Amino acid sequence: MSMLTPSGMGGKYRITGNAYPRMRRPRRRGRVVAVVVASVVVLGLFGWGSLQLYHVFKGDNGSKSSAQAGPQSRTTCKPAPTPTHTGKPAPLPQPAGVTLNVFNATPRGGLAKNTADELVRRGFKVSAFGNAPGTYDKKVTQSAVLVAGPAGEAAAREASTQVAGSTVTIDPHRKGTSVDLMIGNGFKSLATLSDAAKARVVAANPPPPKPVCTTVSASPSPSKK
Template identity: 70%
Template structure:
């Protein structure tokens, strides 16, 4: 084998063999690629773990059934189902004969209210303190009591007091209407508000269902 002296080395070094020695370390490309791949894998695992933690804390376990819309269980009966009210034509105030009773502890309400209703065209038969079954027992603004034959008249009377309710007493045969002023009463409705209430009273909304479906919470695993 020949003795070679690389150029530029000034003959100070003698090397055996038929190739020149490397003057610098070879690049460790394999290690660099491996390190990059490892970094990508670590970052991917970290991201996947963070995503799983996010689902856990948000109540999502990845199950499509758990993420589906809640199912409805059988209906739960309400305490007092709202009876259905039929639409009906209401009479004009002149066609309503009413009694105005004060079921509160405030004095003078029956007379002042009766006078105003008379000015609005209603026929007031009498006014005074409420009968014993209703005296100081009406908590809403007013309770309208009438028999089946005076239901339309009772609805018309109810339009004059916001928040009032109508009670049909099946034992009554007359066509008069009793307006019981309750503790929540402040004043009669304005003519404009009474006109709006008249539309609703003549065409009441559908009755509420007797039971309300209760949604089932998503299952947990």
């Protein structure tokens, strides 16, 4: 047997020339299986991500979460009610065109006279001052209440600019344009001239009425039987 004869061939074959038989390595099946599994995992992750993006853009997540959360409250707003008066509010008169009656509805003494004197210095007309009638005496908790009839509504708004935190009450049965200023327990002093000027701008341009909003709780739908 020649030295060039591969072992195991029994000396039947000789290698001649420059070509030699090549022996292939055994295939590694484990590597092929790993590659296939990795490809399946990658494709699965890609498909899952695409599905999630589809739901996000479609808005399914929000609708599902809302459905799972149960009935939700719903707020509806109606337009503001139409004012009972027509046109714009009456323009505010100048202080010289407002006649006041200054009454003290607190236990403190001297408030009516001192306040009346200061209002006169600011240009208002004061017809009378003294203790408040029983309807208001020691019953006014805020700084002041200004009482007037329908004809004195603009005059009452003008006078209210002099007392911060005051309110205006319209008595439909009252005649004339005079205004009663009832000084309450919350009164400390008249507003400064600058604050009164700012309050006059607000009183002359009242804000528009706000819309009426109501919140309704959605009741759960009855179960089917």
